[in-house]
Amino acid sequence: MSVLEFWASHRAEFGALLVQHLFLVGVSTGVAVALGVPLGILAARRPRLGAPVVWLVNAAQTIPSLAMFGFLLPLPLIGGLGARVAITVLIVYALLPIVRTTIAGIRSVDPALVEAGTALGMTPRQLLRQVQLPLALPSIVAGIRVAAVIGVGTATIAAAVGAGGLGEYIFRGLSMVDPTVILAGAIPSAVLALTLDGGLTLAERAARARLSGGSRRGPWISRLAVAAVLVAGVSMAVVNLGSETPIRVGSKNFTEQVILGELLAQTLEARGVRVERRLNLGGTFICDRAIRGGDIDVYVEYTGTAHTAIFRQPPDTDSRRVFDAVRRRYAEAGLTVLDPLGFENTFAILVRGADAERLNLKTIADAAAHSAAWQAGFGYEFLQRADGYPGLAAVYGLAFRAPPRAMDLSLIYRALADGQVDLVAGDATSGLIDGYELVMLEDNLRYFPPYDAVAIARSATLLAHPAVRDGLAALSGQVSVSDMREMNRAVDSDRRDPADVVRAFLAR
Amino acid sequence: MSEIAFRGVRLTRGDTAVLRGLDLEVQQSETLALVGRSGAGKSTILKLINRLLVPDAGEVVVHGRTADDWDPFDLRRRIGYVLQDVGLFPHLTVRDNVAVVPRLLGWDDARIRSRVDEVLGLVGLPADQFAARSPDQLSGGQRQRVGVARALAADPPILLMDEPFGALDPITRSELHGEFRNIQAAVGKTIVLVTHDMAEALSLATRIGVLSDGVLVALDSPAAIAMSADARVRAMLGPLVEAASALQGGGR
Numbered sequence: 075m076s077v078l079e080f081w082a083s084h085r086a087e088f089g090a091l092l093v094q095h096l097f098l099v100g101v102s103t104g105v106a107v108a109l110g111v112p113l114g115i116l117a118a119r120r121p122r123l124g125a126p127v128v129w130l131v132n133a134a135q136t137i138p139s140l141a142m143f144g145f146l147l148p149l150p151l152i153g154g155l156g157a158r159v160a161i162t163v164l165i166v167y168a169l170l171p172i173v174r175t176t177i178a179g180i181r182s183v184d185p186a187l188v189e190a191g192t193a194l195g196m197t198p199r200q201l202l203r204q205v206q207l208p209l210a211l212p213s214i215v216a217g218i219r220v221a222a223v224i225g226v227g228t229a230t231i232a233a234a235v236g237a238g239g240l241g242e243y244i245f246r247g248l249s250m251v252d253p254t255v256i257l258a259g260a261i262p263s264a265v266l267a268l269t270l271d272g273g274l275t276l277a278e279r280a281a282r283a284r285l286s287g288g289s290r291r292g293p294w295i296s297r298l299a300v301a302a303v304l305v306a307g308v309s310m311a312v313v314n315l316g317s318e319t320p321i322r323v324g325s326k327n328f329t330e331q332v333i334l335g336e337l338l339a340q341t342l343e344a345r346g347v348r349v350e351r352r353l354n355l356g357g358t359f360i361c362d363r364a365i366r367g368g369d370i371d372v373y374v375e376y377t378g379t380a381h382t383a384i385f386r387q388p389p390d391t392d393s394r395r396v397f398d399a400v401r402r403r404y405a406e407a408g409l410t411v412l413d414p415l416g417f418e419n420t421f422a423i424l425v426r427g428a429d430a431e432r433l434n435l436k437t438i439a440d441a442a443a444h445s446a447a448w449q450a451g452f453g454y455e456f457l458q459r460a461d462g463y464p465g466l467a468a469v470y471g472l473a474f475r476a477p478p479r480a481m482d483l484s485l486i487y488r489a490l491a492d493g494q495v496d497l498v499a500g501d502a503t504s505g506l507i508d509g510y511e512l513v514m515l516e517d518n519l520r521y522f523p524p525y526d527a528v529a530i531a532r533s534a535t536l537l538a539h540p541a542v543r544d545g546l547a548a549l550s551g552q553v554s555v556s557d558m559r560e561m562n563r564a565v566d567s568d569r570r571d572p573a574d575v576v577r578a579f580l581a582r
Numbered sequence: 583m584s585e586i587a588f589r590g591v592r593l594t595r596g597d598t599a600v601l602r603g604l605d606l607e608v609q610q611s612e613t614l615a616l617v618g619r620s621g622a623g624k625s626t627i628l629k630l631i632n633r634l635l636v637p638d639a640g641e642v643v644v645h646g647r648t649a650d651d652w653d654p655f656d657l658r659r660r661i662g663y664v665l666q667d668v669g670l671f672p673h674l675t676v677r678d679n680v681a682v683v684p685r686l687l688g689w690d691d692a693r694i695r696s697r698v699d700e701v702l703g704l705v706g707l708p709a710d711q712f713a714a715r716s717p718d719q720l721s722g723g724q725r726q727r728v729g730v731a732r733a734l735a736a737d738p739p740i741l742l743m744d745e746p747f748g749a750l751d752p753i754t755r756s757e758l759h760g761e762f763r764n765i766q767a768a769v770g771k772t773i774v775l776v777t778h779d780m781a782e783a784l785s786l787a788t789r790i791g792v793l794s795d796g797v798l799v800a801l802d803s804p805a806a807i808a809m810s811a812d813a814r815v816r817a818m819l820g821p822l823v824e825a826a827s828a829l830q831g832g833g834r
Contacts, residue, residue, distance in 0.1 A: 190669025193634060194683050194732075195658035204682075208673045 080258045092262060095239035098157065098232055099225040099270075102164030106221055110169045111214060114176025115202065128173065135170045139163060139231050160232030160239075167228050168221035175217025179210025212282040219274035226267040230259065234482050240266075242480055246454040248356060320348040321535065321542055324361050324370035327354045328483050329572070330419065330503055333561050334374040336576040338529060341549055344580070345541045357455050358383055365530060366407060372531040372546065376419055377411075378523035380404070380530075382461035389461050393418075393524035400528075410533045413550035414526040417558045421456070421522050422502040422514040423466075424490060430513040437518040441497060442470045450478040451486055451495035461523060463499070469521045487512065503555060505563025527553070585610045585740060585772045586631055590640035593626060600626050602796045603640070610739075613766060613773040615787030617780055617818055622793040624776040625666070628742045631774065632661045644740070659683055662733030662741040662771070666748060668725050670717040676702070676728050677713040683736040701731040704768065706761055723754040727761070734769065741771045747782065755782075762786055780818055784808060792818055 081088050113131075117124020137145070146159045183206050191205045207214075230241030243259025246252075321342060325335030335353040342349050352370050355361050362384050364370045380400045381387050390396050401411040423438050435441050450472075456462040457480055466472065474497075481489060486498045491510035500507065507514060529546050536543040557579065564575045586608040593601045600623045608614050616624045629635040630642050633654045642649040644657065670679050677698050684694045699709040705727040717725055726746060733741055747755045763786070766773065777783050783790050783804070790807045792800040792815050799814045800807060807815060 186665065186667050186669050187671060189634075190663075190665050190671070191682075193632060193658060193663040193665065193669075195655045195686050196682075197655050200686065205671060209671075 077254055077257045077261065080254055084258070088258070088262075091238055091240050091242055091259075092266075094157075094237070095226070095229055095241075095263065095266065098160055098164060098229045098237060098239055099222060099266075102161045102229075103168050103218065103222045103225055105161070106165045106168030106172055107218055109165070110172030110217075110221075111176050113169070114173040114214075115180060115207075117173065118177045118180035119198075119202075124177070128177070131170050131173050134166045139167070139228050140234070142166065143231070143234060157232075157237045160229065160237035164225050164228055164232070168225055171217045171220040171224070172214070173217075175213045175220075176210065179213030179217075180206050182213065183209045212278050215274060215278040215281050219271060219278060222270045222274060223267045226263055226270060230263055233480065238480070242454070245482075246458060246480075248360070252359070320350040321372070321539065322350045322352050322370045324355050324364055324373035325353040326358060326361055326373075327356050328501070329505070329565050330501060330558060330562050331374065333558075333565060333572045333576060334415075334527065336572045337549070337553070337579070338372055338374065338546065340573070340576050340580060342542060342545045345545045347539065347541050347545065365409060365532060368532065371535040372529055372542070374415070374527050375530045376525035376527055377414075378420070378461065378525040381523060383455075383459050386460065389465065389521070389523045391520045391523055393526060396524055397526065397528075404530060405533070408533050410531050410536055412529040412531065412546050414528050415549055415553045416527075416551040417503065417553050417555040418524060418526050419501055419503045419558070420517070420525045421462075422500045422504070422507065423517070424487075424498050424500050424507065424512045424514055425496065426490060426493075427511040427513045429496070430515075435513070435515060437516040438466075438470050438521075439518050441515055442472050445472045445474050445497070448474055448496035449476055449494075450474045450497045451481045451489050452478050452499050453483045453486065454480055456499045466499075466521055469519055501562075503558040503562055505559060505561075505566040508559075508563060509567040527558075584608060584643075585645065586774070587643040588627070588630070588640065589643070591630065591637045591642060592639040593623075593630070593635065593637050599796050601630075601637075604796075604798055606791065606798060606801070608772060608774060610772050611770050612788045613775060613786060615775045615777060615783035615790045616793055617777060617783045617790060618793035619818075620778060623796045624778075624793055625744050627793075628663075628744055628774060628776055631740070631742060632658045632663060634658075655686075659686055659736060660738050660740070662736070662738040664726075664729050664733045664741070664743040664746045666745040668729040670725055670728055670732075672717055674716075675713065676707070676715050676717065676720070677709070679717065679728060680732045680735050682732060683738075687736055689736075697735060697737075698731075701734045702728075704734065704765060705731045707731070721754075722750055723758060726750060726758060730762075730765070734765075734771075739772060741773045743773065743775045745776055745778070748777070748779075759785060794818075 113124075113127050117127050134142075142163050143159060146162055187205055187209070188201065191201045196204060229239050230244050232239050233241030233245050240259040240263045243255050244263075247255030247257070247259065323335050323339045323342070325331040332353045335351065339349045339351055352364070355364060355370070355373075358375070358379055361370070361373050361375070365373060375384075377393065377396050377400050378389075380403075381396045382389055385400070385403050387399065390399075397411070397414070404411050423441070425435060425441060429435065433440070433444060435444075452463055457478065463478060479495060481495075481498075483500075486495075486500055487504065487506040487510050489495050490498045490512060500512075502514060506512070529549065531542070531546060536546075561575050561579060564570045565572050584607040586606075588604045588606040591601055591604040592599070604623075604627070606627075616627060618624050626635060630637060630649070631644060633642075633649045633652065636649070644652065644661075649657065671682075674682075680698045680701060681694050684697060689697070698713065702709045702712060707724060707727055712720075712724070712728075717728070720728065726749075729746065733743075747758055750758065759782070766786075775783070775786060784807070787804060790800075790802065790804055791798050792807065794814045794817075800810055800812055802810070808819070810816065810819075
């Protein structure tokens with residue numbers, strides 16, 4: 075599917091995301107101007123008062139954006155998910171260029187002109203409004219331009235906290251390893267950045283043209299820089315895999331997967347195999363692509379996921395049949411499916427324990443009756459996958475108050491517990507289910523296919539390294555559902571290191 | 583009557599005394615030129631008059647009130663000021679530059695408009711040709727004229743001029759000297775003019791004060807200054823002695 079076809083088929087959604095993106099950038103840049111210009115003026119005129127302001131703004135800029143989202147999420151008022159956090163982060167990033175250029179603009183005003191204004195009888199306020207600000211304007215506009223362009227880029231990360239925007243396509247594309255979807259978000263955000271840059275360059279030029287031939291340095295340089303940053307960002311996110319030699323163990327990017335990756339790694343290490351850990355790779359499609367491309371040698375997959383998401387087969391509820399089908403298809407690709415580890419991790423449709431008790435909810439069918447008043451939250455993959463939300467909604471007749479919110483998996487349990495959303499799809503083995511007093515609804519219509527955890531390995535690797543084959547085979551049937559939940563809880567709730575948890579498990 | 587008076591004014595900047603006890607009266611409608619080397623304290627005297635600087639000791643009296651008594655902004659709007667490097671605002675047109683002080687005084691638009699036209703005419707820059715231009719579309723001499731027009735716009739009784747012709751080529755300068763005398767005759771302001779150029783002082787002023795190391799060493803008519811026997815005055819005259827006598831001989 076080409077990008078154009080993708081846009082055509084997602085027209086309404088694309089429009090909404092674009093509007094959200096513009097809203098995030100517009101509001102945050104506007105607020106940053108309202109805060110930053112006065113701060114810059116203060117700092118320029120009262121250096122002693124202004125120095126700490128500039129220091130703070132500088133320091134804030136050095137915090138990586140993802141980390142800043144993390145800091146802000148638990149805070150009251152600005153915390154929680156969605157646009158509020160995103161706008162706060164964007165404001166913090168927009169402040170620096172605006173404060174800086176305001177200070178530089180005001181300081182660069184010829185002192186002779188300031189003296190002239192004073193000598194003519196201007197009060198400090200009149201001097202500021204009639205002389206200093208108009209002369210600093212081109213510089214301030216340049217700062218706003220930089221802030222807006224940075225904002226367009228940073229706003230793509232806002233999708234990670236459910237604020238929407240074009241980043242949603244980028245994240246969705248990354249977790250599906252579908253460049254088309256990545257481009258569907260990356261191209262318009264680049265175009266948006268360049269358009270804003272161009273428009274504000276014209277504004278800056280107009281502001282400068284009113285002044286005597288002040289030099290205006292390269293819009294080309296800044297445009298090139300913007301393009302370079304975008305290209306670098308996308309390619310770093312997409313590539314970032316790697317090279318050769320030891321046995322490389324991969325995992326997807328959630329707790330259970332990291333634990334299972336650790337489990338494979340330590341089991342192999344115990345047999346004297348040198349292991350390289352490539353944990354937290356991303357979603358299903360990234361791991362699948364990595365193992366087919368030889369970037370990893372082994373990782374744990376779930377049979378149902380492989381069946382429907384990777385091989386695009388219609389959901390099947392017979393676990394044996396699914397296992398056999400998956401094993402055969404993997405074999406064609408030179409991959410070996412080992413015997414199941416012993417537990418099944420199905421999707422868990424979760425609600426708050428309090429709601430379940432009050433409304434007497436036991437099954438997903440029970441919940442469907444209340445869905446019209448609810449807001450749902452799902453991971454990007456679940457929203458997109460055939461065995462995810464679309465089928466679930468059809469089978470159970472779910473119709474929510476608003477389109478489900480797209481969220482990062484790591485945030486979804488908390489969002490439900492905090493009342494941001496009323497129903498989510500999580501992992502049946504998550505330790506957070508008990509930790510947050512959530513209740514898993516029974517899949518009474520048997521919609522979700524079986525999700526037995528199995529190790530998938532490159533057949534060539536198994537042939538070349540008998541120790542690897544023996545080690546992986548020994549894990550068969552060793553991990554029960556309660557084992558898995560316990561390990562998940564130890565990591566998620568007790569904050570223990572996955573490596574330690576696995577070490578303890580293997581030492582039983 | 584005296585329009586401006588300095589009584590025992592001292593001013594120290596850091597460790598160096600800029601003025602060491604200055605006594606000076608400026609009479610209404612006279613043109614007083616203050617001459618001295620750079621750093622002699624000439625510009626300082628102007629800044630004390632419009633309270634850009636405050637004396638460490640002594641008092642400065644303007645219009646019969648000590649400078650401390652004045653609201654500084656009000657005082658400055660009543661004193662025209664032509665700066666050394668003109669200081670036209672590059673983001674404003676000629677018209678808006680000239681209109682700065684009338685606007686600060688809250689004049690209505692029609693009055694400002696006609697006044698700007700009038701003073702631009704006075705300095706030889708017809709409003710219909712020049713008012714809409716921006717300062718960077720003017721020659722150095724034209725910019726200096728706009729500076730004078732701006733100082734005259736609110737019709738202040740006092741005009742302070744700090745090296746107003748310093749940066750101009752000799753031909754433009756002598757042209758502007760002519761204009762200056764015309765304006766002087768037309769408006770009858772009390773003018774304090776600072777220059778390091780004795781020839782300029784001799785040709786424009788009605789009285790000349792010579793400053794040396796923060797002290798007023800001579801204060802007299804141009805003719806008397808030109809003939810002075812005081813060594814410090816003669817040092818300022820230097821190579822101009824002949825030019826000065828020639829001027830006198832010319833019977834201006």
